[in-house]
Amino acid sequence: MAEAPAPRKKVEVNVEKVHVWPYLVRIEFLCAIITILLLAVWSITIDAPLEEAANPTKTPNPSKAPWYFLGLQDILVYFDPWFAGVVAPVLIIVGLMLIPYLDINPKGNGYYTYVERKFAIWVYSFGFLVLWIALIIMGVFLRGPGWNLFMPWQFWDPHKVVALVSVDLPYAFGIRSYDMANLFGAVVVLGYFAVGTAVYIFMERKAIKTVGITRMLIKINLVLIMVGIVVKIVLRLAFNIKYIWVTPWFNV
């Protein structure tokens, strides 16, 4: 085992604890200088955009939200605005706030570890890197006029024709009656959550005593919503399914 490096000056008594002055303050100082320097260079070399004056009668195509919201704008393709624009952001914020109260695994507190908390790392990394960052990158670079998908080498043709071949899930299963389609959709959507919850609770039944049933119910349903978003994206892209559940008030 390598010896711990000796403190540079004999001022420190305890090797594990160091004085903030100078050891931390000098790092902060250096970090601030580098950040301000990079910001100055960036600001001198690249100008902030300013387009023509705002004109409510001239809608640009595509109209894009600020880049950090393009992940949400992109799931508008797969979900109605009440979900993609309102419920999903609220669930993201509330879900993030709940993380410390849902993840009660005592391991991995204050250090990097993958093996001690694989599930937590997977869920957060998938949500952040794929559902948030990757969708933003797609929204910024690959979404052109009509919010159609364009590869980087393709011309952004505003007249690109995309066949509207999507159908609702009940229709794809041959259900033509409105009430039956409504019922079928309800069974599929509610069944997804009910079965998912039941399977999880059954598999982890030993944990009920230690983790608590409320915590487990909230946790699995938040995960099911997140997975559900992915399922719906796959259903649309691979099977041209538009809605799963159509009601007079809302569609999922």
Added chain:
Amino acid sequence: MAAKPPEIPNIAEIMAKIKSGAIFGEIAKMITESQVWTSSFRHGYADTPRNRVLQIASNVWLHLHPVKMHRHALRIKFTWCMGGITFLLFLSTVVTGVILMFYYRPVGEYAYFDMKYLQYDVPFGMLMRNMHRWAAHAMVITVWLHMFRVFLTGSYKPPREFNWVIGVFLVTFTLLLSFTGYLLPWDQLAMWAVTVGTNMARATPFLGHEGPFQEFVFGVSPRYDARSVLIGGSIVGPPALLRFYVLHCIFIPLVAGALMIVHFWRIRKDGGISGPL
């Protein structure tokens, strides 16, 4: 008295001093013992434990720090410096933002032309605008990375749960600050990005005029719903500009600033920066 022959510098000796680093000590000594230095600074800084503590504890700008910390938390690999950089970028936007406010009027007739004036006539106006905008964009990225780091190190775990919740509020307010600022240039990019963003509020369940179950709530119409509260009308027009300006320059910075105070204070109260227990 016979003149002393001038000392001939020994090249090998000087090279040895440079290689060993002793030269720096000699230069420092030459400077600090000069008349200019000794007349400017009445006494030196003795590097003692007591002075190291006092540098932090009796300095209003530094006293938010603890005087001592765990060695592991110094590593850039551990924190990525992202929280501090986010705060620094916030301060940059405050400074540049105040300067921009001297030249900008949030009025439909003036806003766009004030932007042009800022860019072409105000000395360093373009630079101030660039720094404000890029710092804001960078802040969005660094705050996400900070959050990712805090998650990966499990730093939200007890006793730091509440500070994570404050942090989620701060991420949200960072995005809202950036979003409200996005409208202010009052150009096509601004107006339509904010139109797309605020259009979502039409679909708010119960409270948006195109949202689910709005028919059960009395009085919800395109003019009076969740969206019109945000933009002061049924389209993104001058009232929206004024509303976003006030939110951007006054309301959100105050709330975010208050939350930052709590955030930093809780780091100390929760036992300093996280580390292996």
